[in-house]
Amino acid sequence: MFAKGQTVIQLFEQLAPKHYAMPDDKIGLQLGSLQKEIHKVLVALDVTDEVVDEAIRIGANLIIAHHAIIFRPLAHLQTDTPAGRLYTKLIKHDIAVYIAHTNLDVADGGINDMMAEALGLTNLTHLEDVHTEKLQKLVVFVPETHHQQVLDALFAAGAGWIGQYSHCSFNIPGTGTFLPQEGTHPFIGEAGKLERVQEVRVETIVTASVQRKAVQAMLKAHPYEEVAYDLYPMDLKGRVFGLGRAGQLPAAMSLRELTELAKQAFDVPAVRVVGDLDRPIRKVAVLGGSGSRYMRHALFAGADVLVTGDIDYHTAHDALAAGIALLDVGHNVEKIMKRGVADYLAAQLAKADTQVVPSEINTEPFQFV
Numbered sequence: 001m002f003a004k005g006q007t008v009i010q011l012f013e014q015l016a017p018k019h020y021a022m023p024d025d026k027i028g029l030q031l032g033s034l035q036k037e038i039h040k041v042l043v044a045l046d047v048t049d050e051v052v053d054e055a056i057r058i059g060a061n062l063i064i065a066h067h068a069i070i071f072r073p074l075a076h077l078q079t080d081t082p083a084g085r086l087y088t089k090l091i092k093h094d095i096a097v098y099i100a101h102t103n104l105d106v107a108d109g110g111i112n113d114m115m116a117e118a119l120g121l122t123n124l125t126h127l128e129d130v131h132t133e134k135l136q137k138l139v140v141f142v143p144e145t146h147h148q149q150v151l152d153a154l155f156a157a158g159a160g161w162i163g164q165y166s167h168c169s170f171n172i173p174g175t176g177t178f179l180p181q182e183g184t185h186p187f188i189g190e191a192g193k194l195e196r197v198q199e200v201r202v203e204t205i206v207t208a209s210v211q212r213k214a215v216q217a218m219l220k221a222h223p224y225e226e227v228a229y230d231l232y233p234m235d236l237k238g239r240v241f242g243l244g245r246a247g248q249l250p251a252a253m254s255l256r257e258l259t260e261l262a263k264q265a266f267d268v269p270a271v272r273v274v275g276d277l278d279r280p281i282r283k284v285a286v287l288g289g290s291g292s293r294y295m296r297h298a299l300f301a302g303a304d305v306l307v308t309g310d311i312d313y314h315t316a317h318d319a320l321a322a323g324i325a326l327l328d329v330g331h332n333v334e335k336i337m338k339r340g341v342a343d344y345l346a347a348q349l350a351k352a353d354t355q356v357v358p359s360e361i362n363t364e365p366f367q368f369v
């Protein structure tokens with residue numbers, strides 16, 4: 001059985017929820033429809049003409065890509081411009097395009113973690129915190145007979161995590177009262193008669209990302225027709241998500257050696273280096289895409305080098321003066337997401353007939369001569 005478009009995206013968004021994205025970032029479904037069965041997903045960095053041809057050739061009807069295909073409000077849709085031709089081709093072949101940009105950078109296990117992992121970095125910290133998970137307290141009143149069943153359902157749906165502790169809850173027995181009105185079908189008691197029931201007040205914690213799922217699971221496991229529950233906002237903050245990573249190399253190496261490691265780990269033909277090639281490197285900052293703006297963040301994190309793309313001339317001079325090395329591995333280093341996302345999604349869709357493959361098209365616009 002093929003998975004529905006919405007299912008594929010729901011699974012993908014468990015990795016990179018939309019609310020992790022920076023404000024005004026162009027993400028989500030940009031073209032086409034998810035109201036269909038997905039035969040094959042093609043994971044790409046950029047949606048170029050060649051990538052669309054690849055999707056047609058292999059029978060993919062959904063492309064998940066990192067870089068947007070529509071950036072600003074369309075003033076027109078002329079089908080004889082390069083962009084217009086691309087949109088037309090996608091629509092004609094019923095190929096949907098879904099974008100995950102900064103939400104995939106920020107995500108745990110996203111592009112920045114993939115880059116850090118490729119270099120073997122450990123003890124990772126963020127270069128910049130951008131999102132703190134909101135927590136809510138979920139309180140529900142449940143008859144004693146169904147107490148464990150409701151708790152199990154809540155925990156299975158992801159409720160009850162505080163830091164590294166799972167199954168966190170507080171349970172207070174008490175007496176619930178209710179008077180079923182005419183036309184009701186009460187689980188306990190009968191219409192028109194005041195009931196007093198031994199119930200338990202269950203308190204637990206839910207994050208914004210699991211809130212809906214937890215409430216749905218709780219309602220399903222609860223025996224009552226009308227369930228009494230509350231969601232309270234909390235001051236306690238949840239997990240923090242951020243852009244870029246800084247971490248330790250397994251062993252110190254020279255900048256020259258790191259250069260070779262990066263070329264191999266990221267499969268790039270050349271890198272631009274700022275700094276003394278013989279300087280020892282212990283701590284490395286990485287940031288996929290365009291990272292010039294994060295040179296100071298890397299310095300602040302105590303990194304000996306920032307590995308990123310699109311480093312401009314003046315940032316290079318600033319880095320020399322500040323004493324931090326730079327490794328420009330090119331913006332195209334983000335192609336690491338193709339394999340990472342495809343592996344993640346393929347595992348999630350293991351029970352469906354829907355296939356997930358990384359694009360084989362090289363979308364590096366630069367040649368190294």
Ligand SMILES: [Zn+2]
Pocket residue numbers: 067288289290331334
């Ligand atoms: Zn990028």
